[in-house]
Amino acid sequence: MPPVPPAETPAPSPALTAEERAERALGLAVRAGRGLGLEPGEPRVLHHVFNVLVHLAPHPVVVRVPSPGIAPVGEQAAQQRRELAVAGWLADRGAPVVGPSPLVPREPVEIDGQSLTFWEFVTETDPLSAVTDPAVLEHRFVEQTGWAAELHALLAEYPGGDELPVLAPVVPAVGRTLAALAENPHPLLTPAELDRARAEYAVLETLVQDLPAHFPGARLQTLHGDSPAYNLLRTAGGHLFSDFEDTTRGPVEWDLTLVGPRGIEAYERASGTRVDRALLDVMEGARFLQIVGALAFASLKPDLATMLEPAVGQWRARAPLSLPATDA
Known part of the structure; x- marks a missing residue:
């Protein structure tokens, strides 16, 4: 790399x-x-x-x-x-x-x-922070993932989509955070784990250069970029998607990372389309790598490493990122 x-x-x-x-x-x-x-x-x-x-x-x-x-x-x-x-x-x-x-x-x-x-x-009438019941929380995320299908249908018509960078929250953003970690290592990552992270980033660089070559059925379009199911406010007038700061171009699977199987099923029902599970797995690997890279900013927030540690553990437990074989 x-x-x-x-x-x-x-x-x-x-x-x-x-x-x-x-x-x-x-x-x-x-x-x-x-x-x-x-x-x-x-x-x-x-x-x-x-x-x-x-x-x-x-x-x-x-x-x-x-x-x-x-x-x-x-x-x-x-x-x-x-x-x-x-x-x-x-x-x-x-x-x-x-x-x-x-x-x-x-x-x-x-x-x-x-x-x-x-x-x-806007005034939020039912903030997520007020939800303490895990079952209620899961139901909300499932419901909100279904609503994301509506957002994607609208975003697919955005006229400037072709000018947006592909998967910008990953490439080059994660490369920079990993470079920062190489300069200032974090104790939560061993040198071998940082090497693994940099190798996975190289895989994502290859993917971004020509994503359809590796996933021919991928639907590339304008995306929210940071999981719309998690960035949503409930108001007296209905739900509102917020925080488009990571907006990008890519497959809808990037917006659907970490919502769980029930959330994916809700999205498929609402959209009438099938989510590519293999591509979703790669996108979730990319999302975990993004979280690993966020350790570069632990000095900005003293409890950040503690917040990220469970997700870093999930990243460790995953097989290293790789791309599907393509026909020669």
């Missing part, structure tokens, strides 16, 4: 407490909002893990402030422009999505080395 250029490998920023990151993001959001003519009188943080979401109350505007160090700001802005274009196109057609804020231009705002985006504020 060719080395990733150092300039393209973001070095994680020094660790900040969750409160410090939220406070910094709040200040950036308020300043950026004022620069666009908004006067937030009661700004508040709605959510903070990697991204921090700031409601510029009383305006119905939410600012997404990414954590520093995830990607170079220029690349981050280009990714956000793709997100705003796709989510905005869907919103303009009345699709069930959280759309860009109509109160500001549909453009990222760069401030202090970060790139921010502005979104509609």
Whole structure:
């Protein structure tokens, strides 16, 4: 695998407490909002893990402030422009999505080395965080995976799909995180495991170069990019898909990773199409590799490694990624 250029490998920023990151993001959001003519009188943080979401109350505007160090700001802005274009196109057609804020231009705002985006504020009436019963939680994900079929049908008509990169959340993104781990190893991964991860990434690079050659039946189209069944808000007016920051082009199987057999069955019923189980397995391997790579950012969030450890264990238990044999 060719080395990733150092300039393209973001070095994680020094660790900040969750409160410090939220406070910094709040200040950036308020300043950026004022620069666009908004006067937030009661700004508040709605959510903070990697991204921090700031409601510029009383305006119905939410600012997404990414954590520093995830990607170079220029690349981050280009990714956000793709997100705003796709989510905005869907919103303009009345699709069930959280759309860009109509109160500001549909453009990222760069401030202090970060790139921010502005979104509609919606009130979630049945948050996932309130669900404690595992059976209820599974039922919700099954139902929401079925709803993703509707989203995919809409996204298939997106006119700019051919211009989107194929599986951008994996290639080159995972290559950069693995390069960062090579420079600053994490104790959760042995050197042999890092070698395995880099070899699997090389497999994915080959796949992305010509996915139909390896999976001739794959349906390549515009995707949400980060599992729409998990990125959905339930509101009084119905469900809304959100967080299109990883929007990309690829097979629908990428959007269906880790939803479980019942979720896949619900999707097939709703879409009237069959999910390619072999391709799904490769996409799930890619998703686990993405999680392994996320260890590069453990310094951004002290408990991140603990959160990722079960998924890293599942990755270890899987056979290493490989591509199906093709006819000579």
